[in-house]
Amino acid sequence: MNLYTNHGVLIVGDIPTALPIPRLPRFDIILNCFPYAIGIAAVTVAIHISLAKMIAKRMNYQIDSEQELYALSFTTILSSFFPIFPLSTSLARTMISIEAGTRTQFSAVSSCLLLLAVILFLGPLLHALPMCILAVIILFSLRSMFLKFAELPKIWPISKIDFLIWIVAFTTTVGLDVMIGLVISVVFALMTLIFRSQWPRLERLAQVSISEPYFDNPKRYISVAHNPNIRMYRFESPLLFNNVKRFKLSVYDAIKEWENKANAINNLENVDNLKSSSYRYLILDCSGISYIDYMGLNMLKEIVNELESQKIILHFAACSTSVRDSLEAAKIFETIPKHCFFPTVDDAIAVISHLREPNGNIISVIKSNHNNIMQLRIEPDMLADSDTI
Numbered sequence: 001m002n003l004y005t006n007h008g009v010l011i012v013g014d015i016p017t018a019l020p021i022p023r024l025p026r027f028d029i030i031l032n033c034f035p036y037a038i039g040i041a042a043v044t045v046a047i048h049i050s051l052a053k054m055i056a057k058r059m060n061y062q063i064d065s066e067q068e069l070y071a072l073s074f075t076t077i078l079s080s081f082f083p084i085f086p087l088s089t090s091l092a093r094t095m096i097s098i099e100a101g102t103r104t105q106f107s108a109v110s111s112c113l114l115l116l117a118v119i120l121f122l123g124p125l126l127h128a129l130p131m132c133i134l135a136v137i138i139l140f141s142l143r144s145m146f147l148k149f150a151e152l153p154k155i156w157p158i159s160k161i162d163f164l165i166w167i168v169a170f171t172t173t174v175g176l177d178v179m180i181g182l183v184i185s186v187v188f189a190l191m192t193l194i195f196r197s198q199w200p201r202l203e204r205l206a207q208v209s210i211s212e213p214y215f216d217n218p219k220r221y222i223s224v225a226h227n228p229n230i231r232m233y234r235f236e237s238p239l240l241f242n243n244v245k246r247f248k249l250s251v252y253d254a255i256k257e258w259e260n261k262a263n264a265i266n267n268l269e270n271v272d273n274l275k276s277s278s279y280r281y282l283i284l285d286c287s288g289i290s291y292i293d294y295m296g297l298n299m300l301k302e303i304v305n306e307l308e309s310q311k312i313i314l315h316f317a318a319c320s321t322s323v324r325d326s327l328e329a330a331k332i333f334e335t336i337p338k339h340c341f342f343p344t345v346d347d348a349i350a351v352i353s354h355l356r357e358p359n360g361n362i363i364s365v366i367k368s369n370h371n372n373i374m375q376l377r378i379e380p381d382m383l384a385d386s387d388t389i
Contacts, residue, residue, distance in 0.1 A: 010131040015123030022081040039179045040086050046182055048072055048089040055098060096137070161192050200237030202250035205285060205345065227353055231258050232345055234285035239296035247296075251303055255282070255312065280312050281352045285345050287318040297330045304336050315352070317345040 049065060056063045072087070079087050097107055118126070155163045168188045173181030233254055239247060258280075292300075304314050319327070319341060327333065342348040 012126050012129045012131065012134070015119065015126060017120060017123045019119070020082050020084070025080045043178050043182055044086065044088040045069065045072065047091070051089050051091060051094060055094070058098070161196070165189050165192065194242070197237055197240060198242050199246060200235060200243055202247070202254060203234045203236060204254065205232035205234055205283075227349075229279075230281045230283065230349065230353055232283040232285060232349075234288055236288040238291040238293075239289050239299070240291070240293050241295040244295050244299040248299055248303060251282075251307075255307070255310070281315060282307065282312055283315045283317055283345055283348045283352075285317050286320070286323060289323055290320060292323050292326050294330070297326065297332055301332065301335045304340075313340070315340045315342060315348045317342045317348045 049068060052063050052068055076087050093111075097111070100107075152163065152166065155166060165185065165188060169181065169185035172184040175181075176184075231254070233251075235247060235250075237243060307314050314336075316336075324341075342351070
């Protein structure tokens with residue numbers, strides 16, 4: 001039954017029945033191979049790590065990326081002494097092994113021994129094996145990979161940007177080339193990070209529980225605690241050169257919306273409360289600001305000065321250690337007093353709102369430099385320039 005001659009069916013053909021002899025690689029062609037080697041290495045590492053993470057997630061265990069790279073590097077160096085293709089993760093063999101229920105590396109030893117027996121002794125028996133049989137085995141083992149399309153409807157409502165990254169990576173890899181698709185996918189993913197940092201959100205906060213200091217977007221709740229003289233916002237991004245202008249515009253838009261709503265208040269009690277205080281207080285929750293650069297620091301100084309001219313005192317809450325170090329290094333406390341910084345939003349509200357005398361004077365919390373005892377001091381309506389927590 002000669003399938004290739006009679007019907008044109010591709011078959012496996014001749015299989016070498018001997019192992020190649022190891023020899024030193026040709027160093028004279030390294031410069032010619034170097035550009036291609038970079039692309040091959042990038043694709044190999046990306047496929048290997050992604051497949052390892054996928055299997056680790058499926059089998060419920062953790063992987064060490066450095067250990068995987070060490071193993072891949074060692075086997076690649078060893079393979080350079082043989083006339084073979086560059087080593088990479090065999091997706092088909094790996095999925096077949098997973099579907100077969102293997103749990104340890106001993107399965108690789110048994111499969112290698114079987115493959116060695118095929119190469120040395122059983123090769124001639126597989127000469128007439130149709131290639132379509134091997135293709136069916138590979139496609140069957142890859143069915144779990146194609147089932148990844150079922151995750152697209154789940155990704156879309158969670159993150160539309162991640163959905164676009166998935167689509168771009170798939171279309172470029174399948175439609176163009178693996179190397180080109182990988183480069184385009186990485187560049188596109190990096191561009192999304194830049195765009196995300198350029199258009200962060202300045203989200204308004206409100207105390208959603210009277211008994212607990214929990215703050216969230218007031219639009220998500222039916223009723224929240226409200227003080228017309230205090231507004232709280234959270235900036236959900238590092239404050240960098242590429243988004244400082246956006247941050248400033250967002251703050252001014254928030255102030256404008258605050259003033260418009262204050263002017264439209266029909267409740268007489270709230271109007272009286274607005275008139276009873278000559279200053280208003282804006283609290284910025286800095287828990288989402290993981291880093292701040294030089295331009296961001298200068299922008300904070302500018303905003304504080306401009307808001308103060310409008311009788312709006314800007315306070316900062318929940319600054320991270322790295323942000324506080326940046327503020328200290330930039331000597332920003334010479335412009336913005338330390339008593340404008342608080343550990344939490346609740347502490348800021350306690351100083352501004354809860355510790356207020358009937359005549360409008362603020363009782364600020366001062367930290368003693370000698371014995372670390374908390375003290376209370378009655379001050380005028382503007383906060384004094386002293387170390388406060």
